[in-house]
Amino acid sequence: MGAALQPAARAPPRDLPLLGRARDGRPRRHRVRRAGREHQLGRRRAHAGRGQRPRARGDGRDHERAGPPGHRGPDRVGGRVRRRPRACARLTLVVYQIYPRSFQDSDGDGDGDLRGIVERLDHIAGLGADAIWLSPFYPSPLVDGGYDVADYRDVDPRFGTLQDAAALIAAAHEHGLKVLFDVVPCHTSIEHPWFREHPDWYVWSDRDGPQNNWRATFGGPAWSRDPVSGRWYLHSFYPEQPDLNWRNPEVPRAFGDVLRFWLDRGVDGFRIDALDRILKDPELRDDPPADGPPPLPEAYMDAGLQSRNSRNAPDIGTAIAQIRGAAGPGALLVGEVYLLSDRLAPYVEHLDACFSFExxxxxxxxxxxxxxxxxxxxSGKAAWVLSNHDFARLPDRVGPRNVRAAALLLLTLPGMAFVYQGDELGMADGPDGGHDRAGRDRHRTPMPWDGAANAGFTSGTPWLDIAIPPGGTAAQQEHDPGSMLAWYRELIALRRQIEGGFELLDAAPGVVAFRRGKHVVALNLGDSPQPPPPVRDLLLATLESSAAALPPGGAMLATD
Structure with a gap:
């Protein structure tokens, strides 16, 4: 595959300004933010709904407003002040994940689209996020929710056009948001022209049948017969998703062209799907029998195999280096690598971060x-996530009483934090719509925006039923200081103050506690009240004072 390409050395990240300082540099006194309406003290930003202009921030992240070359003053576009993407360090980014089909429909066809996302950017900026990540919106048969890509360089008509994508990138940048697109290097749709025009870009059996015993992620053999050629091809996921052969040098070159296509259009980086699957054993040898349960849950764990040869080949670093070389040192690259953290070294050598699936x-x-x-x-390059389009939402994952504590944990750990759309409203899993074979529709129900028909998501018939969270729609939570939305906003604002460093602390039974500089975080995962760690000032908490017991599901962010 050619020599590994090392990314150029990056300049050290500059220190983040603190939200806790006034414009004249004097320290601003923070009062405690608590979970209940009557305990939300201090001023709160007015943000959110469609059509509202986000207020200028005083945290230093947006103090330079973009304009024509040489221009330092405000530059208004369509009534809004254009702002540069926030210059915070990459490893402190809060990234808001958008599942485009379920975010906002702008044309009444029941499917969310790119124009709909633009209409709701105020909500994301008001939350305090630094970046957005869009799940795939490329042309696709939608066998796997868009991760079966039929054309990497276009937009599926149900989601819009290339012009809409360009408008979204520009609008996000005006809101101070970086833009990450989802790219899928492991496989394409079987309907991608490459599958017929470049069959040598894919992995084929040299037998009249499966080459080995590998299993697909969603169950069953990882080999299927092509009805046109009669040959057997590899698919790590659904049969409609044939695997690309990254050992053919033409494949990384073609994929590099895809990355540059979007980078040239202003995208800031990529979330890279199923990255540990792109390079397999070159001899396609059988996976050995498992010697115990898989380290991370697998859909095919009952197959009794250890996926040693079907993924994460020893020379995987060469492929990751080629991706970095194509994207360049300035692109933000986050890998979905379904491995334990102690196996991520070849990935984080070239990527900005990898998701923590533990x-x-x-x-x-x-x-x-x-x-x-x-x-x-x-690793020092963790991307933290507690829910997404593939896995249970937080109330179903940790239980309703623990949702605020889970959010506090996510947003105070060292590293990137990924917030899935609707988590800031307390959304739970909805009904299964029957579109996804793996039953993941329940994690992908549309956003409940307001009290209009279909919760403001669409004027038509939504592609999935809409479920309203217990705390209400985004509009209902907008002016409620005790809402989940207010909790997330305060957390993200306070996150800007947290200094570097990390130390797990000894704590009472059932309590997880750690220190970040002068800040202390504690959450009670147990079933009985426990004493919190000794602290001085509470910044955000679900209890009344630092001397109070930490209740089950309780959480606190404080200084000592």
């Missing part, structure tokens, strides 16, 4: 969560 799958028990955090923080 925490995502850890049982909501103090010792298990502590172990997951300890493992993932060793």
């Amino acid at each position: 925490l995502l799958h850890a049982p909501w028990e103090a010792d298990k969560v502590r172990a997951a955090i300890a493992a993932a923080t060793t």
